[in-house]
Amino acid sequence: MTARVPIWWGRALLLGVPLAFVTVFFIWPVGAILGRGFVVRGGVDLSPVGEVLTNAALRRVVGFTIWQAALSTVATLAVALPATAVLSRYRFRGRALLVAVLTMPFVLPTVVVATAFRALGVHGSIGAIVIAHTFFNVAVVVRIVGAAWRGLDSREEDAARVLGAGPVRTFVSVTLPALRPALAAAASIVFLFCFTSFGVILVLGGPRFATLETEIYRQTAQLLDLRTAAALSVVQLGAVVIALGVAGVMTGRNRGSHRLPTPGKIPARIGSRARVAAALAPAILLVATPLLSLVRSSLAHGGYGYSHLGTTPFGAAGSPADALATSLRIAAVATILAVGLGLALATAVTRPGRRNRVVRLAQSVVVLPLGVSAVTVGFGFLIVFDAPPLNLRTSWWIIPIAHALVALPFVVRGTVPILRAIDPRQREAAAILGARPWQVWREIDLRLIGRATAVAAGFAFAISLGEFGATLFIVRPETTTAPVAIFRFLSRPGATNVDQAMALSVILMGITGVVALIGERSANTRSASTARAG
Amino acid sequence: MRLRRPILVVAVLLTASACSSSGSTSGARTVTLVTHDSFAVSKPVLRAFTTATGWKVRILKSGDAGAALNQVILTKAAPLGDVMFGVDNTFLTRALDEDVFASFSARNLKEIPREFRLDSTRRATPIDFGDVCVNADRKWFADRRLPIPKTLRELTGSQYRDLLVVENPATSSTGLAFVAATVAEFDDGWLDYWDRLRANGVKVVDGWEEAYNGEFSGAAGSTGTRPLVVSYASSPPAEVFFADPQPETAPTEALDATCFRQVEFAGVLRGAAHPDGARALIDFMLSRRFQQDLPLTMFVVPVMPNTPLPPVFRKFATVPADPLTLTPERIGRDRRDWISQWTEHVLR
Numbered sequence: 031m032t033a034r035v036p037i038w039w040g041r042a043l044l045l046g047v048p049l050a051f052v053t054v055f056f057i058w059p060v061g062a063i064l065g066r067g068f069v070v071r072g073g074v075d076l077s078p079v080g081e082v083l084t085n086a087a088l089r090r091v092v093g094f095t096i097w098q099a100a101l102s103t104v105a106t107l108a109v110a111l112p113a114t115a116v117l118s119r120y121r122f123r124g125r126a127l128l129v130a131v132l133t134m135p136f137v138l139p140t141v142v143v144a145t146a147f148r149a150l151g152v153h154g155s156i157g158a159i160v161i162a163h164t165f166f167n168v169a170v171v172v173r174i175v176g177a178a179w180r181g182l183d184s185r186e187e188d189a190a191r192v193l194g195a196g197p198v199r200t201f202v203s204v205t206l207p208a209l210r211p212a213l214a215a216a217a218s219i220v221f222l223f224c225f226t227s228f229g230v231i232l233v234l235g236g237p238r239f240a241t242l243e244t245e246i247y248r249q250t251a252q253l254l255d256l257r258t259a260a261a262l263s264v265v266q267l268g269a270v271v272i273a274l275g276v277a278g279v280m281t282g283r284n285r286g287s288h289r290l291p292t293p294g295k296i297p298a299r300i301g302s303r304a305r306v307a308a309a310l311a312p313a314i315l316l317v318a319t320p321l322l323s324l325v326r327s328s329l330a331h332g333g334y335g336y337s338h339l340g341t342t343p344f345g346a347a348g349s350p351a352d353a354l355a356t357s358l359r360i361a362a363v364a365t366i367l368a369v370g371l372g373l374a375l376a377t378a379v380t381r382p383g384r385r386n387r388v389v390r391l392a393q394s395v396v397v398l399p400l401g402v403s404a405v406t407v408g409f410g411f412l413i414v415f416d417a418p419p420l421n422l423r424t425s426w427w428i429i430p431i432a433h434a435l436v437a438l439p440f441v442v443r444g445t446v447p448i449l450r451a452i453d454p455r456q457r458e459a460a461a462i463l464g465a466r467p468w469q470v471w472r473e474i475d476l477r478l479i480g481r482a483t484a485v486a487a488g489f490a491f492a493i494s495l496g497e498f499g500a501t502l503f504i505v506r507p508e509t510t511t512a513p514v515a516i517f518r519f520l521s522r523p524g525a526t527n528v529d530q531a532m533a534l535s536v537i538l539m540g541i542t543g544v545v546a547l548i549g550e551r552s553a554n555t556r557s558a559s560t561a562r563a564g
Numbered sequence: 565m566r567l568r569r570p571i572l573v574v575a576v577l578l579t580a581s582a583c584s585s586s587g588s589t590s591g592a593r594t595v596t597l598v599t600h601d602s603f604a605v606s607k608p609v610l611r612a613f614t615t616a617t618g619w620k621v622r623i624l625k626s627g628d629a630g631a632a633l634n635q636v637i638l639t640k641a642a643p644l645g646d647v648m649f650g651v652d653n654t655f656l657t658r659a660l661d662e663d664v665f666a667s668f669s670a671r672n673l674k675e676i677p678r679e680f681r682l683d684s685t686r687r688a689t690p691i692d693f694g695d696v697c698v699n700a701d702r703k704w705f706a707d708r709r710l711p712i713p714k715t716l717r718e719l720t721g722s723q724y725r726d727l728l729v730v731e732n733p734a735t736s737s738t739g740l741a742f743v744a745a746t747v748a749e750f751d752d753g754w755l756d757y758w759d760r761l762r763a764n765g766v767k768v769v770d771g772w773e774e775a776y777n778g779e780f781s782g783a784a785g786s787t788g789t790r791p792l793v794v795s796y797a798s799s800p801p802a803e804v805f806f807a808d809p810q811p812e813t814a815p816t817e818a819l820d821a822t823c824f825r826q827v828e829f830a831g832v833l834r835g836a837a838h839p840d841g842a843r844a845l846i847d848f849m850l851s852r853r854f855q856q857d858l859p860l861t862m863f864v865v866p867v868m869p870n871t872p873l874p875p876v877f878r879k880f881a882t883v884p885a886d887p888l889t890l891t892p893e894r895i896g897r898d899r900r901d902w903i904s905q906w907t908e909h910v911l912r
Contacts, residue, residue: 232735232770233774237769253900254658344805409638416641416642423639423644424644505644522802523799524803524805525808528783
């Protein structure tokens with residue numbers, strides 16, 4: 031038998047590998063591209079930041095960026111929370127299916143969604159931007175908050191009710207505080223997505239709206255004004271750090287009243303059916319209406335798009351089926367990367383014991399990629415990965431790596447609240463009974479976060495399947511992912527191109543739904559068996 | 565001691581990824597083509613190049629024409645590949661000023677009409693051209709017995725109110741070309757023209773996809789309501805080619821007098837690892853085999869004279885004899901000002 035591995039070794043590893051990943055594939059490239067903007071003749075010149083902040087037009091852009099993101103976050107929470115409550119507290123037929131449907135928007139390219147929204151008359155206004163952001167992000171809240179909500183100990187609520195508190199009072203003073211960490215996590219991710227959203231602003235908002243993200247794109251990709259782009263990126267990063275700080279404060283130190291999943295405690299009561307339906311209606315209407323309109327338009331011309339999935343259009347690099355295969359391969363690799371690294375980090379930051387700054391910082395750092403423009407990261411890759419040992423800039427691997435960067439925060443933020451809730455005494459008991467640290471982790475932590483992990487994996491997979499911005503701006507060999515293929519079909523005139531694009535979108539949607547469904551199902555059975563064992 | 569293990573793991577991780585990347589670049593005689601996302605070539609044509617020259621082609625794509633060029637500029641010190649395809653006349657001076665191309669006289673260069681040879685320093689080789697033109701929905705106009713407008717000036721007429729949709733020149737190269745068309749046509753009066761267009765209800769959207777598939781009534785399956793759109797001279801043949809079954813007449817037409825010419829160039833990247841392969845590839849791009857392939861892969865017109873065009877192009881495409889043009893120098897100098905002035909006049 032080998033000697034025991036000291037605990038700090040394992041911890042350093044768990045923390046070090048994910049942090050190294052983020053440092054190498056995010057901080058370094060972004061730092062390098064910002065450096066190009068700020069370093070002038072060997073000296074650092076930060077004056078562009080001042081110029082941006084004193085320029086009235088750009089200040090308006092900053093203001094609008096924050097405002098639309100905040101508005102979209104509030105709208106998303108308002109629509110998603112009632113649905114989340116029902117989906118995590120009640121068991122009824124079709125529950126898993128509903129979760130799957132609500133996840134589908136996540137993979138749809140904006141160009142495709144825009145067609146559906148336009149057909150419904152939603153475009154060209156701030157309202158359209160907010161509605162579209164809500165459409166895309168309902169899934170974030172349902173998944174992250176839902177995972178935590180299921181874990182709430184309903185006995186506390188029951189106690190409050192017995193003591194005379196009404197349903198509202200119970201929710202405000204018992205449920206809400208317990209959900210705070212997950213709520214903050216979900217809200218900050220939604221905020222970041224809206225803050226850096228690109229396609230929705232341009233396509234559904236229209237050319238009158240400009241955000242930091244669209245300006246950075248213009249300055250970098252069109253004008254190659256790296257100085258202004260770097261200044262804008264720094265302002266963007268600053269806002270992101272502040273937003274994360276606020277979320278951190280909101281999360282607070284609340285860890286006590288969290289219990290582990292006890293699914294299926296509350297069966298749907300007959301009398302509450304109407305309430306269940308009412309809570310679900312806004313989210314379902316918002317998500318299903320555009321989706322159905324997409325399905326309908328994909329059936330045009332006798333389903334030409336579906337019957338020609340294997341057809342490579344003249345001059346194209348491959349058929350829709352080829353693009354799907356590529357996307358699935360990339361998504362599989364990205365998911366493995368994101369879940370492996372994310373679980374390691376989540377475990378490291380939730381282990382009891384020393385809670386130093388590095389640990390707390392680590393959690394925030396992994397969220398940063400959501401707050402930085404895909405163009406900035408893509409251009410950064412080009413200038414840092416240009417020599418051995420990391421001559422990666424034209425490699426296939428760079429795409430799953432970029433996708434994993436985007437998915438990582440979901441895995442971390444989705445599993446940390448659950449891991450935090452594990453009673454340390456359970457681990458101590460296991461340790462006293464002779465379990466090694468990794469055994470403790472396997473037998474206690476891993477079992478208890480099975481559900482959250484399955485959900486996070488499904489989400490990571492969906493993120494990779496639908497990722498478009500970074501994929502387009504990373505220089506890559508002829509690997510056409512499904513969203514890029516859809517974009518290409520739509521960038522040519524002609525009916526068959528539109529048909530193939532629409533059919534591919536619906537199939538992408540379907541795959542995401544099925545993956546989400548499997549995730550939900552397996553999560554249910556896994557945590558159910560855990561509950562039985564415990 | 566404390567940190568050795570993580571570093572080791574990171575090192576292993578990085579080495580592993582580095583190895584797998586170098587694996588894909590190995591292999592005898594591969595020339596790397598850097599291009600934008602709309603590049604396309606049919607497989608048999610590419611195979612013909614490999615058979616004839618022994619060079620395999622690795623294609624790297626990224627973003628639109630502007631983004632792809634900027635990435636090439638950014639990586640000047642360590643070039644991404646050997647050849648770049650897809651710099652057009654609106655970006656040509658940026659490529660030349662940044663000196664990303666080595667000089668090279670392609671074998672067929674002299675046969676290319678002078679109007680396309682816009683780089684006297686012989687670094688950028690013209691490969692194809694296309695015209696950005698206002699497209700009209702024939703049926704829409706026929707149904708209302710309204711004549712299809714012919715000139716830019718007519719578009720400001722009250723009978724064409726609220727009918728035109730254009731792209732934002734700040735985010736769309738199509739939109740930029742159309743702004744250039746108005747500069748070429750009206751010179752100093754171009755902003756007045758845009759004021760009149762705005763008063764006449766012109767709609768601006770972000771990109772070509774939105775304008776054409778979303779707003780234009782003539783696109784197949786579109787729910788759009790505007791019968792006039794800024795698109796390409798090759799859009800009418802594409803509407804026919806990508807219909808199943810193909811119709812006898814094109815549902816749309818391009819308005820000759822509104823067309824602005826875009827010329828696309830290729831160049832050998834300075835510091836290329838395989839300059840001979842790069843030169844061979846550009847020579848091939850001017851060969852009949854490749855030139856003939858262009859119309860239906862990228863919906864552009866070959867620069868080599870007497871290249872046979874596919875029937876769908878001969879029948880339905882317009883190649884305006886006297887398109888609007890501006891020198892690359894003029895575009896390079898004024899592009900930025902045009903965009904900001906246009907934004908002030910049309911969007912604010």
